[in-house]
Amino acid sequence: MNIEKRLLEGDKRACARMITMLENNDEEAIEIIKKLYKHTGGAYVIGITGPPGSGKSTLTDRLTKELRKMDKKVGIIAIDPTSPFTGGAILGDRIRMNDLALDKDVFIRSMGTRGSLGGMSKATWGAIKVLDIYGCDYILVETVGVGQSEVDIVKTADTVLMVMVPNLGDDIQALKAGIMEIADVFAINKSDLDGADRTKVEIEMNLDLNSKEDYRPPVVKVSAGKNKNIDKLLDELIKHRNYLEETNELLVRRKENTKIEILKLVEEELMDLIMHKSLEKNVLENLSEEVVHKNLDPYSAKDKVLNIIKE
Amino acid sequence: MNIEKRLLEGDKRACARMITMLENNDEEAIEIIKKLYKHTGGAYVIGITGPPGSGKSTLTDRLTKELRKMDKKVGIIAIDPTSPFTGGAILGDRIRMNDLALDKDVFIRSMGTRGSLGGMSKATWGAIKVLDIYGCDYILVETVGVGQSEVDIVKTADTVLMVMVPNLGDDIQALKAGIMEIADVFAINKSDLDGADRTKVEIEMNLDLNSKEDYRPPVVKVSAGKNKNIDKLLDELIKHRNYLEETNELLVRRKENTKIEILKLVEEELMDLIMHKSLEKNVLENLSEEVVHKNLDPYSAKDKVLNIIKE
Numbered sequence: 001m002n003i004e005k006r007l008l009e010g011d012k013r014a015c016a017r018m019i020t021m022l023e024n025n026d027e028e029a030i031e032i033i034k035k036l037y038k039h040t041g042g043a044y045v046i047g048i049t050g051p052p053g054s055g056k057s058t059l060t061d062r063l064t065k066e067l068r069k070m071d072k073k074v075g076i077i078a079i080d081p082t083s084p085f086t087g088g089a090i091l092g093d094r095i096r097m098n099d100l101a102l103d104k105d106v107f108i109r110s111m112g113t114r115g116s117l118g119g120m121s122k123a124t125w126g127a128i129k130v131l132d133i134y135g136c137d138y139i140l141v142e143t144v145g146v147g148q149s150e151v152d153i154v155k156t157a158d159t160v161l162m163v164m165v166p167n168l169g170d171d172i173q174a175l176k177a178g179i180m181e182i183a184d185v186f187a188i189n190k191s192d193l194d195g196a197d198r199t200k201v202e203i204e205m206n207l208d209l210n211s212k213e214d215y216r217p218p219v220v221k222v223s224a225g226k227n228k229n230i231d232k233l234l235d236e237l238i239k240h241r242n243y244l245e246e247t248n249e250l251l252v253r254r255k256e257n258t259k260i261e262i263l264k265l266v267e268e269e270l271m272d273l274i275m276h277k278s279l280e281k282n283v284l285e286n287l288s289e290e291v292v293h294k295n296l297d298p299y300s301a302k303d304k305v306l307n308i309i310k311e
Numbered sequence: 312m313n314i315e316k317r318l319l320e321g322d323k324r325a326c327a328r329m330i331t332m333l334e335n336n337d338e339e340a341i342e343i344i345k346k347l348y349k350h351t352g353g354a355y356v357i358g359i360t361g362p363p364g365s366g367k368s369t370l371t372d373r374l375t376k377e378l379r380k381m382d383k384k385v386g387i388i389a390i391d392p393t394s395p396f397t398g399g400a401i402l403g404d405r406i407r408m409n410d411l412a413l414d415k416d417v418f419i420r421s422m423g424t425r426g427s428l429g430g431m432s433k434a435t436w437g438a439i440k441v442l443d444i445y446g447c448d449y450i451l452v453e454t455v456g457v458g459q460s461e462v463d464i465v466k467t468a469d470t471v472l473m474v475m476v477p478n479l480g481d482d483i484q485a486l487k488a489g490i491m492e493i494a495d496v497f498a499i500n501k502s503d504l505d506g507a508d509r510t511k512v513e514i515e516m517n518l519d520l521n522s523k524e525d526y527r528p529p530v531v532k533v534s535a536g537k538n539k540n541i542d543k544l545l546d547e548l549i550k551h552r553n554y555l556e557e558t559n560e561l562l563v564r565r566k567e568n569t570k571i572e573i574l575k576l577v578e579e580e581l582m583d584l585i586m587h588k589s590l591e592k593n594v595l596e597n598l599s600e601e602v603v604h605k606n607l608d609p610y611s612a613k614d615k616v617l618n619i620i621k622e
Contacts, residue, residue: 030610037608051362125609251603258599258609263585265613266620270581274574288569292562297348298436298569299341302576309577 004032007133008039012107015134019109022126033126036133043075043132044241047157048142054163055189058224059233060142064100066234072138073105075131079124079143079153107131121264124153152264155182156257158250159240161233163187164203166195180206184217184240187233191221215243277309315343318444319350323418326445330420333437344437347444354386354443355552358468359453365474366500369535370544371453375411377545383449384416386442390435390454390464418442432575435464463575466493467568469561470551472544474498475514477506491517495528495551498544502532526554588620 006014021029046063050056057078064074100106111124124141131139141157154160162183186203188196203219218236222229244250278284287304290296317325332340357374361367368389375385411417422435435452442450452468465471473494497514499507514530529547533540555561589595598615601607 034608034610038605041605051364053362255599255603258602258612259595261609262595262598262602262612262616263589265609266585266589266616267578267582269613269617270585271578274577274581278574278577284570284573287573288566291569291573292566294349294352297345298572298576299345301569301573302580305573305577306580 004036007032007130008036010135012104012134015107015130016109018130019111019123019127022123022130023111025123029126029130033129033133037129040129040132043128043136043139044159045128045139045141045157046237047154047160048140048163049151049154049160050163050189051165054165055224056142056163059163059187059189059222059230060140061100062224062227062230063140063234063237064106066230067138068103068106071105073136075107075134075136075139076100076109077124077127077131077139077141078108078110079141107134107136121152121261122268125156125261125264151182152260156260158244158253159184159237161185161187161237163189164199165190166193166199184215185233185236186217186219188219188221189224191228192223192226196221214247215240274305274309278305283308315347318343318441319347321446323415323445326418326441327420329441330422330434330438333434333441334422336434340437340441344440344444348440351440351443354439354447354450355470356439356450356452356468357548358465358471359451359474360462360465360471361474361500362476365476366535367453367474370474370498370500370533370541371451372411373535373538373541374451374545374548375417377541378449379414379417382416384447386418386445386447386450387411387420388435388438388442388450388452389419389421390452418445418447432463432572433579436467436572436575462493463571467571469555469564470495470548472496472498472548474500475510476501477504477510495526496544496547497528497530499530499532500535502539503534503537507532525558526551585616585620589616594619 003014003017007018018029018032048056048060048063060076060078064076067074101108109127111127128139128141141153143154160182162180162185164186166188180203188199188203190196200219200221207216207219218239220229220233220236222233224230241250244253283305287296287301291298291301314325314328318329329340329343359367359371359374371387371389375387378385412419420438422438439450439452452464454465471493473491473496475497477499491514499510499514501507511530511532518527518530529550531540531544531547533544535541552561555564594616598607598612602609602612
């Protein structure tokens with residue numbers, strides 16, 4: 001049986017194979033997704049983000065277990081930040097999820113970025129579609145950090161969960177600014193630590209200043225490590241889903257998200273082309289040699305590369 | 312007198328004006344930099360990065376004061392992560408630096424990113440060149456986070472200082488992977504906290520595994536808040552500079568960094584073009600409408616946008 005049919009019938013190995021193909025930038029995988037695209041849209045995508053050390057992985061783990069109690073089929077994509085030089089993915093605490101990995105209705109995958117210039121978004125969005133076609137009810141996309149590519153992925157989820165922790169220090173301001181506006185639900189993890197209430201107040205105050213029209217993001221104190229209030233957090237996530245569905249906002253949001261995705265795909269394809277063209281005949285090497293010796297400025301070098309691409 | 316001459320003569324207001332022009336994407340500023348490009352290269356650029364809450368701003372402040380004791384002229388660029396929606400910069404704890412701002416030989420500037428699609432790198436690299444032409448001996452470029460655009464900026468510094476703090480939790484693995492390889496000097500800030508020695512050991516162990524050939528990044532325990540060991544940290548930064556200059560590695564590094572810069576400039580210009588073209592005649596709006604209703608898949612939509620750009 002071919003991989004298309006197997007994926008449609010919920011074959012886990014076909015699903016894994018498809019994602020590997022996407023990671024290898026195999027055009028056949030894209031062709032398959034194009035063909036099966038009308039089978040997407042059934043899965044509900046939750047993006048989970050937050051600063052380093054906030055315990056996103058453990059929380060994702062716990063949420064998955066709650067969803068399993070409701071007999072939902074769950075896909076997890078953990079986007080690992082990787083070295084800009086080696087491009088290798090970090091497995092890290094993903095290993096902890098082994099007990100979930102044995103569950104036939106849970107699919108877990110760590111995905112790395114692909115060096116500094118593009119490729120990541122295409123593979124990750126592709127993987128989300130594969131899990132959707134595969135038949136997941138929920139797809140949890142988890143990522144650390146506030147990086148732009150990661151933010152682009154997370155903010156195109158249907159619901160965005162922002163995980164905070166007490167005592168983030170001064171940079172909570174920066175984090176808030178970068179991410180707070182895209183959050184639909186806040187979790188304060190490790191909420192048995194001192195300062196949890198202060199963090200909650202800070203978030204609430206920020207929400208007072210920047211409130212959305214009909215929907216106010218709830219702030220839930222949880223402890224993923226101690227499995228506390230996870231059910232309550234899931235309730236809030238589902239409430240947000242219901243809100244989007246009832247107000248027809250879900251379609252509006254998915255349309256906006258699609259715009260971001262199309263633009264990112266265009267960007268990545270162009271960057272591939274640029275990398276390819278610039279490496280040909282040492283173009284980039286020669287230009288940077290000239291710039292570093294002040295025979296050329298970087299802006300004129302940029303124009304030369306653009307001219308080569310236009311050919 | 313025109314702005315070119317004033318900038319060359321070290322006029323602070325001309326410097327500020329040029330950076331504002333860059334932020335406004337004013338092509339005249341680029342033309343001026345192109346003309347004055349041969350006057351760059353005198354400044355030594357130190358990139359300062361680290362996770363949220365590591366106290367980078369205070370440390371930058373302290374390092375600047377040490378450099379002032381040596382009568383060096385210092386420029387500071389603080390890259391603030393900004394909301395993907397509003398594009399406004401966060402002043403945050405920059406305000407603390409007021410006493411430095413009164414020093415005529417210190418130039419401080421906060422720069423925000425420009426929304427989610429490009430623009431930031433061009434303005435930031437331009438500002439570094441402006442400060443170089445203006446006559447700074449040292450330029451400190453400080454940024455929070457592990458985002459790709461920020462990493463691109465920081466890693467194109469001459470020396471990269473990575474600021475860590477004790478007890479970063481599980482995600483230290485991820486941070487290490489994302490950034491450790493680009494660090495030339497490590498500072499463990501807030502080193503009077505418990506766990507500082509363990510963090511030092513962890514970093515040293517990682518360095519044992521990934522040691523560079525002739526140069527091993529030093530790990531310095533400091534306390535920016537208590538102004539402890541800042542002189543020692545600056546010593547190590549200058550030692551790295553001497554190492555690069557004596558081995559002629561500085562030229563090699565600047566050439567590699569120039570490649571990254573040229574590619575980023577190309578990317579940003581193309582993305583501007585794409586945004587412009589896609590917004591014309593509601594192209595993006597119509598395509599995403601079709602995708603969301605499953606009449607089209609995102610990959611075919613991407614191809615349509617690419618075709619429009621080719622015209």
